[in-house]
Each structure stands twice: as structure tokens, then as C-alpha cells.
Amino acid sequence: MEYKNVSSNPHIRDHMSTGKIMLVVILALLPTTAYGVFHFGIKALLIVLLSVLSSILFEWLFCKLIKKESTIRDNSCVVTGLLLALNLPVSVPWWIPIIGSFFAIVIVKMIFGGLGKNFMNPALGARCFLVISFPKLMTDFAYDAFSGATPLAQLKSGSMSVKITDMIIGNTAGTIGETSMLAIVVGACIMIMLGVIDLYVSGTYILSFAVFILAFAGRGFDMPYLCAHLAGGGLMLGAFFMATDYVTRPVSKKGQIIYGIFLGFMTAIFRIFSPSAEGVSFAIIIGNLLVPVIERFTVPTPFGVVKNSNRKGGK
Amino acid sequence: MGRLTFKGGIHPYDGKELSKDKPIKDMPAGELMYYPLGQHIGAPAEPVVAKGDKVLEGQMIAKAAGLMSSPIYSSVSGVVLGMEKRLTVTGTMADCIVIQNDFEYNQAPPIIDKKFEEMSRQEIIDTIGLAGIVGMGGAGFPTHVKLSPKEPDKIQYVIVNCAECEPYLTSDYRKMLEEPEKLVKGLMIEVSLFPGATGVLAIEDNKPDCIKLLTDLTRDLPNICVRALKTKYPQGSERHLIYAVTKRKLNSKMLPSDVGCIVNNVDTVIAINNAVMEGKPLYERIITVTGDGVKKPCNYRVRTGTLYSHIVENCGGLKGSPEKIISGGPMMGFALYDLDVPVTKSSSALLCMKKDEVKAARQTACINCGRCGEACPSGLLPGWLEDAANHGDSERFIALGGLECVECGSCSYVCPAKKQLCQSIKSMRKVELANMKKKAK
Numbered sequence: 001m002e003y004k005n006v007s008s009n010p011h012i013r014d015h016m017s018t019g020k021i022m023l024v025v026i027l028a029l030l031p032t033t034a035y036g037v038f039h040f041g042i043k044a045l046l047i048v049l050l051s052v053l054s055s056i057l058f059e060w061l062f063c064k065l066i067k068k069e070s071t072i073r074d075n076s077c078v079v080t081g082l083l084l085a086l087n088l089p090v091s092v093p094w095w096i097p098i099i100g101s102f103f104a105i106v107i108v109k110m111i112f113g114g115l116g117k118n119f120m121n122p123a124l125g126a127r128c129f130l131v132i133s134f135p136k137l138m139t140d141f142a143y144d145a146f147s148g149a150t151p152l153a154q155l156k157s158g159s160m161s162v163k164i165t166d167m168i169i170g171n172t173a174g175t176i177g178e179t180s181m182l183a184i185v186v187g188a189c190i191m192i193m194l195g196v197i198d199l200y201v202s203g204t205y206i207l208s209f210a211v212f213i214l215a216f217a218g219r220g221f222d223m224p225y226l227c228a229h230l231a232g233g234g235l236m237l238g239a240f241f242m243a244t245d246y247v248t249r250p251v252s253k254k255g256q257i258i259y260g261i262f263l264g265f266m267t268a269i270f271r272i273f274s275p276s277a278e279g280v281s282f283a284i285i286i287g288n289l290l291v292p293v294i295e296r297f298t299v300p301t302p303f304g305v306v307k308n309s310n311r312k313g314g315k
Numbered sequence: 316m317g318r319l320t321f322k323g324g325i326h327p328y329d330g331k332e333l334s335k336d337k338p339i340k341d342m343p344a345g346e347l348m349y350y351p352l353g354q355h356i357g358a359p360a361e362p363v364v365a366k367g368d369k370v371l372e373g374q375m376i377a378k379a380a381g382l383m384s385s386p387i388y389s390s391v392s393g394v395v396l397g398m399e400k401r402l403t404v405t406g407t408m409a410d411c412i413v414i415q416n417d418f419e420y421n422q423a424p425p426i427i428d429k430k431f432e433e434m435s436r437q438e439i440i441d442t443i444g445l446a447g448i449v450g451m452g453g454a455g456f457p458t459h460v461k462l463s464p465k466e467p468d469k470i471q472y473v474i475v476n477c478a479e480c481e482p483y484l485t486s487d488y489r490k491m492l493e494e495p496e497k498l499v500k501g502l503m504i505e506v507s508l509f510p511g512a513t514g515v516l517a518i519e520d521n522k523p524d525c526i527k528l529l530t531d532l533t534r535d536l537p538n539i540c541v542r543a544l545k546t547k548y549p550q551g552s553e554r555h556l557i558y559a560v561t562k563r564k565l566n567s568k569m570l571p572s573d574v575g576c577i578v579n580n581v582d583t584v585i586a587i588n589n590a591v592m593e594g595k596p597l598y599e600r601i602i603t604v605t606g607d608g609v610k611k612p613c614n615y616r617v618r619t620g621t622l623y624s625h626i627v628e629n630c631g632g633l634k635g636s637p638e639k640i641i642s643g644g645p646m647m648g649f650a651l652y653d654l655d656v657p658v659t660k661s662s663s664a665l666l667c668m669k670k671d672e673v674k675a676a677r678q679t680a681c682i683n684c685g686r687c688g689e690a691c692p693s694g695l696l697p698g699w700l701e702d703a704a705n706h707g708d709s710e711r712f713i714a715l716g717g718l719e720c721v722e723c724g725s726c727s728y729v730c731p732a733k734k735q736l737c738q739s740i741k742s743m744r745k746v747e748l749a750n751m752k753k754k755a756k
Binding site (some may be wrong): 003004005006007008009010011012013014016017018019020021071074114115116117246247249251252278299300301302303304305 | 322
């Protein structure tokens with residue numbers, strides 16, 4: 001006789017899959033990428049392609065090497081490659097994206113067990129590695145005829161000459177993907193509407209950042225200054241695309257709020273008190289490392305259970 | 316008033332349009348009928364017939380073995396062929412009484428000779444126990460035990476679970492539309508057992524016709540009301556239904572009566588009416604035959620003991636060869652590999668799926684997206700529980716509240732990595748609950 005399939009309940013599954021989530025993220029990154037290419041020229045496209053393709057290649061090679069089924073079909077390596085490229089200045093030599101991809105995919109992600117096991121965001125990990133190893137190359141924002149000082153660097157030196165509207169549209173110096181706040185917010189809206197991210201992390205991050213900037217900068221309620229900080233640098237890209245990385249943010253809502261506030265605090269500290277103008281990447285990386293601690297103290301209380309103080313759990 | 320609900324839950328495709336407009340039809344009985352002795356939670360019933368005995372429709376063939384048990388009645392008249400070990404819905408082998416149907420349907424006398432008005436409180440509960448009534452929503456908890464809480468005076472709500480949140484099922488819906496008077500009468504009988512209680516018919520708002528019909532019917536009854544619930548799975552989960560209606564929370568260690576509630580399923584309440592008003596024991600129920608693998612989805616009145624294979628032969632046929640056949644709904648039902656299993660008191664549907672989504676799903680790594688936690692009606696983090704379960708880490712499993720899981724399957728449904736979350740957690744819970752029992756002894 002013919003036997004039917006058996007499995008434990010439930011017998012139906014939602015259509016959403018890991019691969020589809022990553023596709024949504026890629027889709028959401030397209031406006032930013034497109035603007036970067038439009039703004040910085042064809043070389044930006046080249047860097048994006050190099051970075052994405054080498055990310056895919058490194059993941060495929062690594063799986064081959066350890067004799068595991070290839071995981072490139074979950075599309076996460078494309079997201080990593082794309083994010084990495086968007087975090088590079090357009091002036092970098094061709095081998096920078098390749099080294100970056102190698103570090104992101106192999107060192108940060110695959111060695112720790114692949115997607116889901118990485119303790120920090122691979123693209124950001126690679127960016128920080130590159131900034132530390134090749135500081136000159138990574139902070140050279142010259143393009144076309146512009147001198148290359150980013151709005152944040154100008155802000156820091158006290159001679160801000162860029163218009164806020166230019167910063168919102170993205171007509172400034174910076175990395176390929178960070179300049180246009182508008183394109184990033186369009187992408188974020190795509191992700192929110194398709195249910196891929198919510199505002200627990202990004203919302204608290206941006207809000208608390210604004211609060212801390214106002215509190216620490218010693219400028220009182222200086223609206224233009226605040227707007228420049230919000231629209232300038234990698235804040236928007238970081239808040240919507242990197243801080244929200246599922247793998248490296250806390251899973252509970254309470255944890256996400258704490259994480260968001262921490263990121264806002266750290267970013268403000270870096271931007272105001274450190275010698276460099278930017279602080280988003282390092283703030284998120286440090287936040288990533290703190291996630292296990294945050295998760296330990298934010299285990300949700302089950303329905304109907306009276307809270308007890310003797311809680312154990314965490315990752 | 317806003318729609319009542321709870322936090323979490325999912326909105327799967329509900330498939331109810333396939334069968335919701337199909338009136339209940341009688342399913343002819345098969346030649347051989349099989350009655351498993353354990354159709355309920357508690358001790359299996361003890362046979363009271365022997366091989367060769369003649370039985371009538373509605374005659375007791377196995378009696379309750381103790382308080383936490385329930386008798387079993389023959390659903391046809393005929394001859395007892397003996398006992399047989401047979402595969403049951405849950406995949407285990409169990410003792411079944413086999414009866415050859417003589418197709419004459421000679422009725423046994425009613426199980427009681429008193430009128431409802433003349434019965435005392437205890438007599439009503441005894442009648443319900445004698446009629447073999449158990450929770451017909453799936454769990455099969457003996458109803459007379461449920462109706463005998465320690466402190467009957469403290470019961471404030473008798474809730475009828477008319478949510479039918481499980482996708483595809485329409486048997487409760489049809490019953491509400493076709494026998495609303497019996498439902499209301501059954502609820503009145505239940506409410507009469509508890510002096511301080513209000514009867515609540517809790518209906519999901521995807522059944523506005525039922526809400527209207529029952530509201531009209533109960534308009535003049537002071538202690539019975541209808542409440543609309545938000546349509547969401549698992550709205551019909553006992554704990555979450557109680558929360559939606561009363562805002563009282565209970566955990567896995569508590570019984571509904573601890574917060575002054577008693578919850579029964581639609582079919583169960585109608586069975587109570589049939590037993591107390593007509594003296595008719597429980598030996599038939601409504602089964603929805605549906606899914607994209609069935610040619611003519613419909614709702615049938617089926618005699619317990621009928622084989623699923625017999626239903627398939629008599630329901631108008633299947634479309635090709637469905638990959639998966641499920642007893643019950645897609646979220647909580649049992650997949651059948653063999654259709655020669657008998658319908659019991661708590662079977663609710665026969666669902667045939669052309670494609671098995673579970674088989675088609677490719678498992679990937681957990682990316683910590685947190686969708687499982689958002690869907691979990693019990694506020695747990697199924698992803699972590701699964702991790703603890705797979706490592707056999709019982710301390711962490713319990714610390715994370717694994718025992719509070721209601722096994723609704725919402726986490727597995729939403730997981731984009733297609734992990735078998737609910738399945739791992741269920742296995743671990745079974746082990747933990749067994750260990751706790753052992754320790755208690």
C-alpha cells in the first residue's frame with residue numbers, strides 16, 4: 001500500500017524564508033547603492049561588484065574547503081558584500097574590497113560557524129579591520145573635484161560649509177552608501193513595510209543619539225547642529241541596516257531597546273569626544289559584543305508566570 | 316467594545332471557505348467499526364461486552380475505569396467480533412473493540428429516565444460522565460471531571476470555546492449555525508451547575524453570522540452572553556481564551572477553575588445537551604473533510620469507530636494522491652501514514668493536502684530574527700528553547716519557561732529558517748514532564 005508523509009504538527013509553514021528576508025534587505029539597499037553609483041561615478045559600481053562577487057566566492061570556497069553544503073543560496077553573503085562596499089570610500093584601491101570581503105566572510109562569519117553564529121556584523125567587522133589596518137586609504141574621501149572633507153569632519157573642525165539639504169539628498173563626501181539619508185530612509189521603509197525590521201532598535205538608536213548629542217555637545221538646543229549629526233556620516237545606514245542585523249542584536253524587545261539606547265550613547269560619545277569624526281561602526285561593534293550580556297538580563301517572562309528574581313538563561 | 320484577544324499569535328491561510336457553506340451531511344457507517352478503549356485523557360475504559368454479544372446503537376460497550384476515565388458506546392447495532400490491537404490516530408497501537416454493523420441501527424434505550432428539571436446537581440454531572448462526554452476539541456479531557464472543581468461556588472465564567480481558530484476546520488461553525496438552540500441549552504445546563512457563573516459564548520469575528528445568531532438567541536437570557544474575539548491562531552487555546560475573555564492569566568501549573576473559569580468546546584456543550592435532555596450518549600461527531608486534495612470538501616456527521624479510509628471512500632474522492640493526510644487541523648492535527656484508523660470522540664477533521672509544506676521546506680541556520688518569539692502566545696523564545704532542547708539542557712529549558720509552551724506550533728509556522736522548533740520543544744517537554752512525575756513519586 002501507499003504510505004503518506006508523516007511529521008509532527010504543525011503541517012503548514014509561512015512563505016517567508018531566510019533567503020527571502022535577505023532578498024528584501026538587498027532590495028532595500030538598492031536605492032542607496034544606485035545613488036552611490038550616480039553620485040560617485042562608475043568606480044563605485046566597480047567596488048560594489050568586486051565586494052559582492054568576492055563575498056560570494058569566499059563563502060563558496062570556504063564551504064568547499066570544509067566539505068559542507070554551500071550556504072551561498074541564503075543570500076546573506078550578498079548582503080554582507082553589499083554593505084561592506086557601501087561602507088568604503090570610492091577612492092580605495094581595487095584590492096581593499098577583496099580583503100574586506102575575506103575578513104567579513106571568512107574571519108568574522110564562517111570560522112565561527114556561518115550565518116547565525118557570527119558574534120559581530122561581518123560587514124562592520126571588516127570595515128573596522130580596514131580602518132585600523134589602512135587608516136589613510138579608508139579615510140580618503142576625495143572624489144571628483146571635491147576636497148573630500150566629510151560633513152562630520154567639517155563639523156568637528158568647526159567650519160561646516162555643507163548645506164543640510166545637500167546632506168539629506170546625499171550631495172556630500174563620504175563612503176559610497178552613507179551620504180544619502182533620503183535613499184537610506186526609502187530602503188528602511190521598504191524593510192519596515194515588508195515586515196523585515198521594526199523600529200525597536202533603529203528608532204531607539206536614533207532618538208537616544210539625538211538626546212545624547214544635545215546633552216553632551218555643550219551647544220544647548222542647536223537644531224542645525226543636531227540635524228547635521230543625524231544626516232551626516234554613517235548614522236542612518238548603521239541604524240537601519242547594521243544595528244538591525246538579526247544575528248547580532250538582542251532578540252527580545254526589551255533587550256532591543258536597551259541595545260538601541262546603548263548604541264546611541266556610544267555613537268554620541270565617539271562623535272563628540274574621540275579624535276575621529278565618525279563613531280557609528282565602532283559603537284555597533286561594541287554593542288554587538290555586549291549583546292550576550294543584555295540578553296542574559298532580558299529573558300522575557302512567560303505568559304501567566306509570576307516574575308521571580310532567580311532567573312537563569314541567556315545564550 | 317474592542318475585540319478580545321491576547322499577545323502573539325499568527326494569521327495563517329484559514330481555508331475555511333472550502334467547507335464553511337456546506338451543511339452537515341450524514342456519513343454512512345462502514346461494515347466494521349473499531350472503538351479504541353482510550354479515547355480520552357485518563358485510564359482506558361474497561362470492556363463490558365464479549366465476543367459474540369449483540370449490541371444496540373447507543374449501548375455501552377466499555378465502562379469508565381475509575382473517576383478519571385470515560386465510557387464508550389457503540390455507534391451502530393450489530394455483533395461484537397472481539398478485541399484487536401490497532402493503529403490509532405496518534406500513531407500508537409491500542410486495544411479496540413470491533414463491532415460488525417448489521418445496518419439496522421436498533422436504538423438502545425436512553426441512558427437516563429429523569430427529566431433535567433428533576434435532576435440534582437450531582438445527577439447532572441453523573442449523567443454527563445455516564446454519557447461518555449469528553450473534550451471534543453482535541454484533548455479529550457473527561458467533561459464530568461472538568462465540571463467538578465474543588466470549589467464550585469467560585470466559578471464565575473463558563474466559557475464555550477467557539478473560536479475554531481484552527482485553519483480549515485468548520486465543524487464547530489456548522490454546529491453553531493445548525494443547532495444553536497442545543498448549544499445554548501447545553502450552556503444553560505452547565506451554568507445551572509454553578510450558582511455564581513455567567514455563560515460566555517466566545518466566537519472569533521470571522522464568523523459574524525454565528526455572533527449575530529447567538530446574540531439574538533441569548534438576548535433574553537440574563538446570565539449568558541456572546542463575546543467577539545479577534546481572529547487569530549491560537550485564539551482557542553484554553554489559557555489564551557480565558558485571558559481574552561476575562562483578562563486573567565494562568566500558567567501551566569494552574570487549572571482554569573483556579574481563576575474561576577470552565578472552558579468547553581462547542582461540540583462538547585451540544586453533547587451535554589443531548590445527554591441531559593435526551594439521554595443520548597456520545598457516539599457521533601462532526602468531521603470536516605477538506606483540503607485541496609479533496610474533490611468535494613464537506614462537513615459530515617460521523618459515527619465514532621468509522622475508519623478514515625471509509626470516509627475517504629464516501630466523501631466524493633480525492634484529487635490525485637495527496638502528499639499528506641491529517642486528522643485534525645494543519646496546526647495541531649496528526650499526520651496519518653495509513654488511513655485505516657478509527658474516528659474517535661476528539662477527531663475533528665480529515666484534511667488532505669496536495670503538497671506537504673514540511674517536506675518542501677529547506678532548513679537553514681537560525682538567524683535570531685525573533686519571529687518565533689513574536690508569534691509565541693506564551694511569551695517564550697522558542698529559538699532558545701529549541702537550542703536548549705537539542706542540547707538536552709534541562710536546567711536552561713526550564714529556566715526559559717519551556718514547560719509553559721502550549722505546543723500550538725506558531726513558532727514553527729513563522730520560522731524563516733524552517734526549523735522544527737515546536738517539535739523539539741514538544742519532545743523536551745515530554746521528557747521533562749515525565750521526569751517531574753518520577754521525582755514527585
